[in-house]
Amino acid sequence: MASPVRVSRWSIGALGVLALALGTLQSVVEPALPQLQRELGVSPAEGALIGNTLLITGAVVAPVAGKLGDRYGGKRVLIRLMAVVSAGGLLAALAPNLPVLLLGQVLQGVMVGALPLSFILVRKHLAAGASRLAIGLVMALFTGGGMVGTLIAGPLAEGLSWHWMFALPTSVVVATTVAVAHLMPSDPPVRSEHRIDWPGVVLLSGTLLVFMLGLVRVTGAGLPPLGAGAVAVAVAALATGWVAVERRAASPMVDLRMLAKPAMWHACVLTLILTAGFGMVTFLLPQLFALPAEGYGFGLGTTDIGLLLLPGAVAGAVSDSVGGVTARRFGLRTVLVVGALVTAATTIALAALHTAAWQLVLAKVLIAIAAGLGNTALLTRAATAVETEDTGIATGLLVVTRVIGIALGVQVGGAILDSGADPATGLPTESAFAAGFAVAGLIAALSLLVIRFTKKGTQA
Template sequence: MTSRTETNGSQGEDNLHTSPDETDERTHPRAAVAILCLAGIVVALMQTIIVPLIPQLPTLLHADASNTTWAITITLLVGAVATPIGGRIGDMYGKRLAILGSLGFVALGSVACALATSLPVFILGRGLQGLGFGIVALGISVMRDIVPARYLGSAVGTMSASLGIGGALGLPFAAAIAQHVSWHALFWSCAAASALAAVGVVLTVPTNTVTSGGRFDFLGAVGLTGVLICLLLPLSKGAVWGWGDPLTLGCFAGFVVLLGVWALIELRRTNPLIDLRILGERPLLMTNLASIATGFAFYAMQLIPIQLLMAPTNSPDGFGYDMVHASLILAPSGLVMFAFSHISGRINALFGARISLALGGVIIGVGYIVFIVGIAGPWALTWIHMVVIACCIGAGLGIAYSAMPALIMQSVSVEQTGESNGVNALMRIIGTSTASAVVGMLLTWSTITITDPGGSPVEVPASDGYLWAAGIALAACVVASVVAMAIPARRGLTETPV
């Protein structure tokens, strides 16, 4: 049996080690890089615009609060499935075509949400939006095909940072639009941004990117869908169903069984959806494990500070800010992430991408240490401390998220770049989903009841919940750094300043 690894291996090595003189003859496609980053920001906006609406969805859509959580869950599930599958389709039939299809689904889903007057239509729209999750991984893969080697590290870093920029700046934008215009305007804005990005892709991104061809593995796609649903659904809904509920436990058991069956089938196929043999090799395995831990640390800090900043001032450590002001305090993290994504490219060139990934985990950990000391120490946290913490997280993520695709591209052929980057993005999704479940469980466990300034009872997390959540996230940072250092040393993706 001949695997894709064996068939394309020598060709991939040739593409990976193209001589600098040959590669650098190409001009830097700055316009294409900018448009691809815009598409990444659109994806991040799509994920954050829902946040200000969560408390209002039952009223806006005339539905039960327990059912409106599907507006978040469906996007996560569809996005997790679409990311590796979209990467594989991009490798086979063209990454530009896959990006345009993803942007089209985001635009269509945004229009559906903007027009929705009932929960089913809104959930359908959010599911269609989830089909755009793979754009960042696809954009990174396109850059490997079109960007000269000396500029590739910087371009990949910028693309990776687009998620942080959109996530950090999208929250205050979404809160302001929802508060002063209307919630429909949020989704019309997302639809317009998706259409604009699609036009930019058509005008700037070439069609002659590397493709592998072959037959799409539908059985593998169906199997992967079942595996991810059985894992991510209980992680998302376990707090509602109950962690000991038969449905939750049954999903986890189904995940274990389906994963084993799916892996066995994929290993026997000559043209599998995901080449598990390559993923089992030490560089990719360690990179993906570090990505799960980094994704956990990243999303934990997305969940913890916003609740603390918006908690009433008479609650433990509460700041009493509204959504807009709280989001503005955390917004600098996205700008810092963007700046440090470029620094990561230089660290990759000088010391290797594994050092960047380990350093990113250390810097994120410093942010958690500041937070833990601020909560447990004798002095009170201020908004300035929260800005410092957010900047530490942004700097660490900028370095770490830029190092991950560099490590992936050092280890796989050009024909498998989209697939491998898609799997790596999926690992981050698994990390963020696990963080959502763990942090949510801890903050709920520590909930106490206080009286807000208006005299109404309000449930808020106590200090113990914040400390436990931050402590576990700090442990995830340590795991990410240690695992990163276990990746075999290798230099690559060198660059010169633009």
């Protein structure tokens, strides 16, 4: 491992600011989604696709980026991914219609790979104790970017145009990438006698891509039973092929023995459930804020929605930064149980209490704290439970699980609103929102069962 003295505070600072800029670019869509739906003339389910297109790419790229970073060096791969992100941000900023915007989101989605690559650099250049703090810092700044994106989306979209929501963060990504390239020491690649397991890369990427696209189609536009069955068969076939290849590969992309460790598969399952419920709430709240005030909505614009979502973004950033420390102090199991209880109680209460803005703001804060603590605690535990050379792929798998969970929650939320739309107005009914919040609560309650059955693996 590289000596800790090789990396300066400026290097870690540049890495953190890059994470902040990426979080901002990723989050500007959330408060502006109702405005984008109006200006582009799309339904809630189609609007959910705007954010999920980025997540689809992220789901494919994250584990691949982590593996390539482990092999060729985190800095080298990170700089190249940021060039793709910058191109995607520029394309979204210039997009004249929905298809071009979606293409820009596809390219921006490779930003998800920046997290495991950042963790590789942190693990290689810092001592164990300092690396835990740095991982929390990077996660907190990425989440803090959500706070910044939530705050600036409205003024930019309403004062200038929604195109500027993408243009401004993209310019910061370009500048901070240049800073990281100059300040961060290059981490030496891990030398191996074996080549990259490209068949494993292709099969895992194909599995994730088919799964995510199938998820969007099934919960969005809808698929007949035969189509849904075909998607399930394709995912199962690709996943089976991937497992077979990994078992025979001399240097597999993912060491299945690592994935079989309780610390890894417990973390993956719990992360998926926690983020699915969080994703539903993240999607439903802006939609409710934007509905006309004559009924049960609030009739708010993008700026006002951003301001109301801001406390939740702040709470998420703070909880992300202390998730690992909290789990070490009170125990991972305690953090997860308390978080699940808070999320379940809050979302179920929202099904009945959603007539005042403060109720929604408080709910977002509580859920963001619970999700931030739980997710970062699981990520930190997984990152430190594997060998240093496996940090990238291990954290990449956790990041992709987080991405899939959020995408699942967002698409399910969009599907519930579409299915509960008023035929006369085309707007979601109040009962559709109540059903969405109730489903999010049931998902959170499900995590309690998972924690119970994985008791031995969550005692640490």
